[in-house]
Amino acid sequence: MDRLIKADVDSIDISFVNGGNCTHALKLTNLMHTMSVAVSLTSTNPAIFSFPNPFSILPPLSTSSQTLVFTNPSDHRLPLSTPNDALLVRSSILPTGKAHHDDLRRLFSKPGPHIFRDAALPINFVGPHAAEFLLLRLPPPSSTPLEINSLFSKAISRCDEPQLTSLLRIASENGKSHFIPTLIEAGADVSSRDSEGESLISLAVKSGKIDAVQTLIEFGCSIDNKRDRLLLHTAASNNRVDIMETLCLNFVEIDLNSTDNHGQTALHRAAIHNQVEALQFLISIGSEIDKTDNENWTPLHYAAEEGHFDAVQFLLNHSIFAKYAVTKEGRTAYALAVDKGYSNLYDPLYLGDLLHRAARRDDVHAMKSCLAQGAKVNGRDQNGWTALHRAAFKGHLESVELLVSHGARVDVVDGSGFTPLLRAVESGNVEVAMYLLSNGAKASLKSLKGMVDSVDLESFKNHPSLVHTN
Template identity: 70%
Template sequence: MDRLIKPDVQAVDVLFARRQKCGRAFKLTNLMHTMSVAVCLTTSEPLLFSISKPFSIIPPLTTSSFTLVLNEPCDQPPLSSPPCTILVRSSMLPTGKAHHDDLCRLFSKPGPHIFKDATLPISFVGPHVAEFLLSPSSMSLEINFLFSKAISWCDESQLTSLLRLAVDNGKSHFLSALIEAGADVNDRGSEGESLMLLAVKSGNADAVQILIESGYAIDNDIDRSLHVAAAMNWVDILEILCLGYPDINLNSVNSQGQTALHLAAVHGQVEALQFLVSIGSEVDVTDRDGWTPLHYAAHEGHIETSEFLLHHSVYAKYAVTKEGKTAYALAVEKGNSSLYDTLHLGDSLQRAARIDDVHTMKSCLAQGANINRTDQNGWTPLHRAAFKGHMESVKLLLNNGARIDVVDGTGYTALLRAVEAGHVQVAMYLVAHGAKASLKSLKEMVPSDHMECFKNHHSTLVNPSDRD
């Protein structure tokens, strides 16, 4: 026979409560049919735990109850790895009677008369233990076994609260255990905030993925996860959401009528903008005040964001809010001078160069217009003035630093545009100021009827280094 006593549990689970005395009862049964058994119970941490009857006598085939008690109430469960234990020892007692001192002497000396019947681990369980394991201070105690034991004593409501805490604290490795134990993945809390939104706010991509795989149901009418991810520039989370929910509404709006693209523009999040636009978000959409994403980018002074939106927008540059303001007007209102050229002055300079409005050109340049900015066709203001044959505009542009050999979208310089349009004097002026050209290249790129105009000026038009 290897033991005299059988415990009714394999471990003693103590339901922990903060600042309260707590303990757990368990039972031992004498397996002997005719003889009483003396029992000695000791803990591996006697300063931490007490046992109601450390020495006891159990009659034949009888069961006795014992209680493990945590000596002092505490704020945090005294967890340890490995856990504290209760050692159960026994000895046959033919007389069936003994005093306390006799039992002390009996178990004080090891020998074959002493049986080691069981070693019972002490586990702390319940929601307070799980909360502690989910807190940032428990980094050294993130033990899956302890957590699984703790939550086994929690009901659905407690599990769901713990799930919210795990998401909020970034403990994504505990989410699956909580969901499998019965936590409600679609819970929205007392204030209507979903677990998904909480995960996105925390920037926890792993939690977002786990919630999707665990059956979180997105509601396009009230979910604003895209908005939060866009505002924070969390492109990885945007990708996970869009892959997880193919029917997600990219243009859903918040209470201000703003889409996720609006929020990305407000915060100048270019990567988020690029991703959202690439999968179909509307660039020219307006909120309830008539603001497009470009209006917000201009108002906040986000240069790169504004340039991206302009490149992908149909009419946002000219759209007006309900107060009648363009993106340019908002930039001026906020003093975001670095955006003046992008939003207005560049267009004005191009238009003035086209109609030879030298006065407006001087005004645009004085306000900071980029003299070499290109339009959608790659034309600079110099291209446009040269093509129209406006000598005064060409002179003004060159005198103010215009680059003379910029090529447009089809590979033409301002000189070639002047030649193409038959403006001999402008072409000669450009060559005299450094424009590079050879008669051969001109013949290849310019209609033959216009070339006749230049044959008599070959010696002037062609750079000395290009002459055969």
């Protein structure tokens, strides 16, 4: 015989509760038909696991109940260990059937063949509190020993469906993707929503953990465009293009222009937070760049009001009308930037256009005013034209001279590869072309041929800009 006592369980499963002492009762049966047996109960971690009656005597074939007491540490942390802490059940034949407590203590203090080791029962923590603790504290599986990671599966074995679903929400909210499959397979409801209608996908998107989003989708989590209309808003605010891509690839019905309670789209949110990559992605898949919110604000209005230069530049490059749109209070994006003193936005939002219009009209006074207010002399329009391109094309020599004197680049090329010199030649403005040549513009065969075709050869050869002195 290798044991005298039999326990009614193979392991000790303690229902862990934060902040409270926990107990677990077990039954021990004497297997001897004619002899009493002395029993000793100890744990591998006596600082937190104890017994009110660590020693007892069982008459032949009798059964008794024993209680294991778990004392919570002061910080209420689960005392994790690998391997698990265990309850040790030892026994010894007691022919007399009687003994004092001190006698039993001395009996079990001396190892020898008279002491039987009947069981070493692993101690597990189970229930929703234990599972939540493990879920929030355990690192990903790649750095977690297999023994510790398996504790989670044991903990949720005592959880019902609502508890499992609650844990799944916690896992989704905290981006704990490695626990999500285990919870769903155990019975958690992947389609659950809270009292406000928020889905698991929404929680995972807020966590910023793409693995959690992908895992939920893999296990059948779906979205509702009405109740989940802010998924792209959340991802865009955090510049999580990877999450937006995942959502759009898996939910083709997702509304790219869904709005929040203020009428703002995901594009508005990206503009507010200066998330240029998010802006680029949203526009590339069809988001409406000029869509206004409840106050008639476009994404450009918000980018300008926040002083986000990169977002402003990007939006201007993809929208013709946004800079002219006005809010319900009649404010343009430029006016909002002026209110906040964001002078680096004055040129792209307004002064650049004003300078170009003045150069086209040969309004030198207006050009001087624009430049004094901060307009960039080499600022480009959507076709890559600078103000010098426009003045040269129109043949406005005085405007050309003003722009060059303020640092206009004479060899800058537009979107078609034309310099101001070539634009002047194209429109037959030889005098402007000659001025540009005299101020460092590089002549090409194309520009020279154009000038020769525009004037007689002798006057072209004798032009002051081409006369060399010894």
